Amino acid sequence: MVMKEELSILVQAQYPLIYLVTSEEERAEQTIDALAQMKPTRKVFIWTVTHGIVEYGQPRNVTQHNTVSPEAAVEWVIRQRDPGIFVFKDLHPFIDSPAVTRWLRDAIASFKDTQRTIILMSPVQTVPIELEKEVIVLDYPLPDMAELNQVLSQQLELSRTRRVTTEAREKLLKAALGLTRDEAEKVYRKAQVTSGRLTEAEVDIVLSEKKQLIRRNGILEYIEEDETLDSVGGLEELKHWLRQRSNAFTERAREYGLPQPKGMMILGVPGCGKSLIAKTTSRLWGLPLLRLDMGRVYDGSMVGRSEANLRNALRTAESISPAILFIDEIDKAFAGSTGSADSDGGTSSRIFGSFLTWMQEKTSPVFVMATANRVERLPGEFLRKGRFDEIFFVDLPSSDERKEIFGIHLAKRREDISRFDLDQLVMVCDGFSGAEIEQALVAAMYEAFAQDREFTQLDIIASIRATLPLSKTMHEQVTALRDWARQRARPAASSVAEYQRLEF
Numbered sequence: 001m002v003m004k005e006e007l008s009i010l011v012q013a014q015y016p017l018i019y020l021v022t023s024e025e026e027r028a029e030q031t032i033d034a035l036a037q038m039k040p041t042r043k044v045f046i047w048t049v050t051h052g053i054v055e056y057g058q059p060r061n062v063t064q065h066n067t068v069s070p071e072a073a074v075e076w077v078i079r080q081r082d083p084g085i086f087v088f089k090d091l092h093p094f095i096d097s098p099a100v101t102r103w104l105r106d107a108i109a110s111f112k113d114t115q116r117t118i119i120l121m122s123p124v125q126t127v128p129i130e131l132e133k134e135v136i137v138l139d140y141p142l143p144d145m146a147e148l149n150q151v152l153s154q155q156l157e158l159s160r161t162r163r164v165t166t167e168a169r170e171k172l173l174k175a176a177l178g179l180t181r182d183e184a185e186k187v188y189r190k191a192q193v194t195s196g197r198l199t200e201a202e203v204d205i206v207l208s209e210k211k212q213l214i215r216r217n218g219i220l221e222y223i224e225e226d227e228t229l230d231s232v233g234g235l236e237e238l239k240h241w242l243r244q245r246s247n248a249f250t251e252r253a254r255e256y257g258l259p260q261p262k263g264m265m266i267l268g269v270p271g272c273g274k275s276l277i278a279k280t281t282s283r284l285w286g287l288p289l290l291r292l293d294m295g296r297v298y299d300g301s302m303v304g305r306s307e308a309n310l311r312n313a314l315r316t317a318e319s320i321s322p323a324i325l326f327i328d329e330i331d332k333a334f335a336g337s338t339g340s341a342d343s344d345g346g347t348s349s350r351i352f353g354s355f356l357t358w359m360q361e362k363t364s365p366v367f368v369m370a371t372a373n374r375v376e377r378l379p380g381e382f383l384r385k386g387r388f389d390e391i392f393f394v395d396l397p398s399s400d401e402r403k404e405i406f407g408i409h410l411a412k413r414r415e416d417i418s419r420f421d422l423d424q425l426v427m428v429c430d431g432f433s434g435a436e437i438e439q440a441l442v443a444a445m446y447e448a449f450a451q452d453r454e455f456t457q458l459d460i461i462a463s464i465r466a467t468l469p470l471s472k473t474m475h476e477q478v479t480a481l482r483d484w485a486r487q488r489a490r491p492a493a494s495s496v497a498e499y500q501r502l503e504f
């Protein structure tokens with residue numbers, strides 16, 4: 001595993017201080033112990049706030065004297081001469097204390113040219129500024145398929161369901177990707193208890209449990225969208241682009257020599273189908289859709305908490321990959337970051353920085369699909385060429401597109417729509433967004449329903465006439481957005497020629 005190798009290289013290269021972010025202490029300890037066995041062998045000591053320093057594998061009462069206080073523990077570590085790895089498990093609440101920081105810096109200085117390393121293990125990343133230059137932060141990855149396979153095998157053995165097809169096994173494993181080892185164990189056990197066996201039929205139980213668990217973390221959300229690409233009117237260029245990449249995450253595409261798509265940004269006028277088309281891509285590509293709520297990433301309660309939230313969410317997304325990471329209205333997350341950089345202590349620009357770094361460096365097949373309504377809020381780096389594979393601009397629908405949108409929404413509500421004259425409707429709703437078209441239609445239906453009759457062409461026209469579209473009420477903003485996007489983004493509708501004709 002890459003992570004184990006990295007950790008082992010750092011230890012052997014005598015990095016004095018490593019910060020390991022994980023909530024899975026047991027797994028991480030096992031990894032550390034395994035690498036301590038390599039030459040030159042090192043002893044492993046674990047510090048907890050309850051027992052002080054205990055040698056790994058020893059009973060907890062075999063503690064080093066008077067090492068419960070963090071300062072004393074670090075001091076003890078400094079006095080050691082033999083090669084060792086010193087794991088501190090509960091240090092993060094104390095790490096901001098000046099004494100602890102000082103002791104850690106002293107330790108780092110005293111480690112020079114010795115085989116000693118301190119590993120700070122914590123579910124959250126909190127590094128004081130004084131240590132920022134000295135510490136290297138690593139994320140301990142969630143279990144991979146091979147490791148989950150051990151968990152599953154154990155569970156199968158316990159339940160004595162030994163005969164599982166290779167296919168069923170693979171599906172059960174894939175369904176648990178993204179969970180910690182403990183969570184996977186629980187989920188398999190629950191599936192087993194629920195239906196008395198663990199076969200392909202139980203994959204759904206595992207999946208729905210996983211969705212529950214992901215929901216509990218509160219930042220990522222599993223979205224199931226029933227609509228398909230066909231329920232989006234217009235946006236032909238964008239649809240074409242998406243269809244072309246339907247198999248972009250397959251092994252075949254890699255063998256062909258294609259790079260993995262990184263992500264796309266959809267900018268544009270509100271209510272024109274940005275969110276809708278992003279959601280339907282999940283079906284089109286057959287990949288799970290995970291919504292990342294940037295608003296919930298922010299947490300002012302503790303320094304570094306927001307970053308940890310983001311990293312956790314991204315890590316979960318990676319472990320479920322291939323997947324689509326949907327960040328709707330990403331501009332909102334940066335509302336506070338431009339102009340008033342210090343309004344939140346720089347948190348949003350830090351978050352934004354770590355997100356960009358992640359996008360830049362990620363190798364796992366997580367496709368980022370971001371939408372934005374207000375481009376002026378987005379930091380310039382975001383839109384620089386190469387960040388996203390493509391930046392699309394979704395404009396107000398053209399008359400042909402409006403016709404399609406009307407067709408789609410009428411057909412959703414009535415089986416036979418031949419009584420409607422779509423061309424006439426399209427004429428009266430010039431400047432309407434898709435959402436406004438839908439709303440006008442629904443309003444017309446309410447009107448007729450209240451009078452206990454079927455709705456008609458005239459009802460719709462009346463309803464359209466009564467609507468003041470955003471393109472009129474916010475004319476300036478919409479025009480500015482279009483001017484801006486014209487130079488920087490690719491139009492989502494059919495052709496550039498038609499796009500430039502679209503003035504109002």
Ligand SMILES: Nc1ncnc2c1ncn2[C@@H]1O[C@H](COP(=O)(O)OP(=O)(O)O)[C@@H](O)[C@H]1O
Pocket residue numbers: 231232233234235269270271272273274275276277371405408433434435436438
């Ligand atoms: N191009 C379109 N085709 C069909 N329906 C649309 C279209 N654009 C908007 N709608 C309708 O309006 C709703 C809101 O659109 P949405 O995708 O949320 O807009 P945006 O994200 O661009 O603000 C959609 O769920 C859909 O019902």
Ligand SMILES: [Mg+2]
Pocket residue numbers: 271274275276328329371
């Ligand atoms: Mg939207």
